[in-house]
Amino acid sequence: VGTRPERNAPRFGANYVPSSGWFYGWLDFDADAVRRDFADLAGLGLDHVRIFPIWPWIQPNRGLIRAKAVDDVLTMIDCAAEFELDVSVDLIQGHLSSFDFLPSWVLTWHQASVFTDATVRSGLIEYASTLAGAVASRANTFAITLGNEVNNLWPANPTDLADSRSWAVELLAAARAAAPGLLLVHSLYDDAFYAPKHPFGAADATGLGDVTSVHSWVFNGVSDVDGPLGLATLTHADYLVELAQAAAEQPDRPVWLQEFGAPAPDIPADLAGRFTTATIENVWHNPALFGITWWCSHDIDRALLDFPEREYDLGLFTVDHQRKPAGQAIAELITAGARVQTLRPALVCPVDPAEPSTRDALAPGSPFHRSWVARRAGGPVAIVAPSRAADAGYLNARGITLD
Amino acid sequence: VGTRPERNAPRFGANYVPSSGWFYGWLDFDADAVRRDFADLAGLGLDHVRIFPIWPWIQPNRGLIRAKAVDDVLTMIDCAAEFELDVSVDLIQGHLSSFDFLPSWVLTWHQASVFTDATVRSGLIEYASTLAGAVASRANTFAITLGNEVNNLWPANPTDLADSRSWAVELLAAARAAAPGLLLVHSLYDDAFYAPKHPFGAADATGLGDVTSVHSWVFNGVSDVDGPLGLATLTHADYLVELAQAAAEQPDRPVWLQEFGAPAPDIPADLAGRFTTATIENVWHNPALFGITWWCSHDIDRALLDFPEREYDLGLFTVDHQRKPAGQAIAELITAGARVQTLRPALVCPVDPAEPSTRDALAPGSPFHRSWVARRAGGPVAIVAPSRAADAGYLNARGITLD
Numbered sequence: 001v002g003t004r005p006e007r008n009a010p011r012f013g014a015n016y017v018p019s020s021g022w023f024y025g026w027l028d029f030d031a032d033a034v035r036r037d038f039a040d041l042a043g044l045g046l047d048h049v050r051i052f053p054i055w056p057w058i059q060p061n062r063g064l065i066r067a068k069a070v071d072d073v074l075t076m077i078d079c080a081a082e083f084e085l086d087v088s089v090d091l092i093q094g095h096l097s098s099f100d101f102l103p104s105w106v107l108t109w110h111q112a113s114v115f116t117d118a119t120v121r122s123g124l125i126e127y128a129s130t131l132a133g134a135v136a137s138r139a140n141t142f143a144i145t146l147g148n149e150v151n152n153l154w155p156a157n158p159t160d161l162a163d164s165r166s167w168a169v170e171l172l173a174a175a176r177a178a179a180p181g182l183l184l185v186h187s188l189y190d191d192a193f194y195a196p197k198h199p200f201g202a203a204d205a206t207g208l209g210d211v212t213s214v215h216s217w218v219f220n221g222v223s224d225v226d227g228p229l230g231l232a233t234l235t236h237a238d239y240l241v242e243l244a245q246a247a248a249e250q251p252d253r254p255v256w257l258q259e260f261g262a263p264a265p266d267i268p269a270d271l272a273g274r275f276t277t278a279t280i281e282n283v284w285h286n287p288a289l290f291g292i293t294w295w296c297s298h299d300i301d302r303a304l305l306d307f308p309e310r311e312y313d314l315g316l317f318t319v320d321h322q323r324k325p326a327g328q329a330i331a332e333l334i335t336a337g338a339r340v341q342t343l344r345p346a347l348v349c350p351v352d353p354a355e356p357s358t359r360d361a362l363a364p365g366s367p368f369h370r371s372w373v374a375r376r377a378g379g380p381v382a383i384v385a386p387s388r389a390a391d392a393g394y395l396n397a398r399g400i401t402l403d
Numbered sequence: 404v405g406t407r408p409e410r411n412a413p414r415f416g417a418n419y420v421p422s423s424g425w426f427y428g429w430l431d432f433d434a435d436a437v438r439r440d441f442a443d444l445a446g447l448g449l450d451h452v453r454i455f456p457i458w459p460w461i462q463p464n465r466g467l468i469r470a471k472a473v474d475d476v477l478t479m480i481d482c483a484a485e486f487e488l489d490v491s492v493d494l495i496q497g498h499l500s501s502f503d504f505l506p507s508w509v510l511t512w513h514q515a516s517v518f519t520d521a522t523v524r525s526g527l528i529e530y531a532s533t534l535a536g537a538v539a540s541r542a543n544t545f546a547i548t549l550g551n552e553v554n555n556l557w558p559a560n561p562t563d564l565a566d567s568r569s570w571a572v573e574l575l576a577a578a579r580a581a582a583p584g585l586l587l588v589h590s591l592y593d594d595a596f597y598a599p600k601h602p603f604g605a606a607d608a609t610g611l612g613d614v615t616s617v618h619s620w621v622f623n624g625v626s627d628v629d630g631p632l633g634l635a636t637l638t639h640a641d642y643l644v645e646l647a648q649a650a651a652e653q654p655d656r657p658v659w660l661q662e663f664g665a666p667a668p669d670i671p672a673d674l675a676g677r678f679t680t681a682t683i684e685n686v687w688h689n690p691a692l693f694g695i696t697w698w699c700s701h702d703i704d705r706a707l708l709d710f711p712e713r714e715y716d717l718g719l720f721t722v723d724h725q726r727k728p729a730g731q732a733i734a735e736l737i738t739a740g741a742r743v744q745t746l747r748p749a750l751v752c753p754v755d756p757a758e759p760s761t762r763d764a765l766a767p768g769s770p771f772h773r774s775w776v777a778r779r780a781g782g783p784v785a786i787v788a789p790s791r792a793a794d795a796g797y798l799n800a801r802g803i804t805l806d
Contacts, residue, residue, distance in 0.1 A: 024463045060427045063708035100511040104502040105709050108559040156511040305466035306508050
């Protein structure tokens with residue numbers, strides 16, 4: 001086990017993608033294979049893993065939550081404990097690497113939106129309560145996320161801003177009741193911050209639960225600005241963390257960089273190490289940062305078919321446990337430790353970042369984003385919503401002084 | 404183990420629905436629970452079971468066929484052998500009791516029709532070959548069906564008559580190559596015989612593979628004619644067997660009454676025993692009959708939700724292994740044995756039963772169906788396609804003399 005970060009430094013972890021059989025491994029659960037993977041991750045000095053049970057295999061019928069499947073999740077958490085790794089559990093998968101896992105009871109003859117159908121919601125509440133309560137029994141479980149980027153389940157599951165929010169509110173309440181001691185997180189990919197017609201709001205990510213989650217993927221348009229080693233690309237994770245702070249009601253709301261990675265072809269393999277080091281150095285200072293969690297732990301075996309090409313090689317390790325450049329970069333950064341830097345100038349953004357209709361004004365390549373990147377060349381730059389620009393108490397709470 | 408039918412009598416069996424956990428039991432495979440269920444069925448004197456693996460749990464990725472899941476299927480077949488039960492295996496489930504089981508690699512972000520997409524077909528060929536080859540290793544496996552009523556996968560999976568047929572031809576060829584010694588069957592629910600715009604043809608069921616399969620469900624409209632104990636209702640199974648003979652090119656093509664049952668509310672529970680006895684007595688004489696297979700072995704636990712109401716109580720046994728009236732009726736009929744009756748008069752139907760566009764002229768309640776039922780009051784009545792009415796060789800091969 002490598003050197004761990006200081007207590008006050010942000011958490012550093014990996015999204016756990018099993019090296020053998022990807023998430024299909026849940027169907028043939030092998031605790032020793034999990035241990036072998038966790039040994040890899042602990043060897044980098046990571047302090048946590050984010051894990052992803054598969055909803056329809058745990059709850060294949062609305063009335064059946066398989067005890068053995070829940071036990072397998074607990075065993076995985078216990079394996080993590082053996083390597084001093086804490087665990088965050090995503091409940092509803094749901095969406096993973098282009099694949100949606102949905103039970104037969106919401107498909108075809110039973111077609112119903114997971115977001116809006118009252119019967120499906122009742123099943124999800126039962127599922128979320130049961131699984132949240134189970135994982136809360138383990139001392140090394142620290143957080144629960146409703147599900148991985150659940151907004152990818154749309155448009156297959158119709159919804160609108162109001163329904164998406166009430167869905168998350170309802171499920172988070174169920175998880176809270178079942179697991180009162182755990183941090184709760186609502187995970188959305190970044191259309192929630194950037195796409196005007198997207199039916200999931202940034203305010204859901206930045207206001208529901210305890211910690212804001214952001215996922216920084218530079219194939220979202222930012223690599224077209226100046227990738228792979230341009231400043232916009234290398235600061236996109238930091239930009240999202242700043243934007244999430246600006247969108248939050250609560251000035252001291254923590255932000256979790258819950259996913260980021262080095263996707264080809266945007267980031268060629270031979271630049272992955274430099275991209276990784278620079279991206280982390282550009283965000284790890286951020287005073288709001290709760291933690292950073294790399295996507296992902298292990299590559300995907302190419303015997304498994306139909307993944308988008310970029311998904312296969314995102315691991316810190318190969319499928320045969322060889323440390324890759326991103327893994328090496330992270331191990332070195334963890335040894336160096338985080339340098340939190342609270343004092344930074346701020347830019348007022350042109351629109352409310354929690355307002356859905358004008359989200360494109362803040363998207364990668366927008367005039368505001370470009371001006372932020374230009375200013376960012378000189379060091380960290382906070383973002384402030386226009387409605388907050390004259391709110392001295394708020395600015396003080398964030399430690400920000402406007403120019 | 405009860406009394407078995409004579410060697411030349413039609414096979415008599417049950418569609419195996421596990422008493423514990425329905426088909427979700429595959430995810431927690433328990434051979435002893437299977438044995439307990441098979442003991443029930445052997446006790447009725449049945450000679451076979453039809454079993455239903457779940458496709459997406461065996462092949463969760465196009466490139467992954469889980470060895471353990473295939474082994475579980477083989478173990479189930481071996482359990483049947485312990486009770487002297489032969490086994491027919493349906494490959495692609497696919498559809499079961501209103502639920503479609505489809506892998507994530509054909510859904511949402513990977514949306515593709517299982518019938519028409521070349522990549523999905525390549526995955527299905529791999530699956531069908533692997534599973535067919537595996538089950539052929541067991542001496543008590545006698546048949547393979549492509550999948551249970553695969554036409555229920557439409558309209559979620561678009562197709563047309565030509566694509567549906569080429570799909571079945573391709574998969575049957577793969578199964579034949581992998582399991583040359585087994586009977587092959589293509590299973591379609593009866594819209595293939597009755598619904599003019601249905602994109603699956605009766606000729607596929609009556610011409611592909613080795614044995615025609617028919618599924619007689621009186622909720623298809625026939626119970627509206629005179630159910631629950633009217634002659635049209637009680638002879639619908641026999642009508643479908645006769646219609647399938649008329650639609651087949653091959654005069655001696657066997658017909659398997661692969662599914663029939665006593666569904667409420669069409670058949671009230673207190674009439675299920677009489678309905679069962681009469682339906683079987685009305686069809687068991689049929690010289691073309693390969694076998695009859697009751698749907699289904701065991702009721703569905705009401706803790707499992709979202710099934711259509713009529714699906715819960717179709718078993719020969721309750722979930723706690725109590726024999727029901729239909730089970731008792733079948734045990735008594737098996738003891739009595741089949742009385743095959745080859746000589747029977749025939750009616751020429753008004754349209755070619757293999758021609759899709761005019762199928763409604765033969766559907767329950769049609770003038771032809773009503774005239775057949777009226778004539779059927781006097782005993783068995785064959786059906787002959789108009790194009791075959793003057794074909795002496797054909798009529799002779801079927802043992803039919805027209806009035």
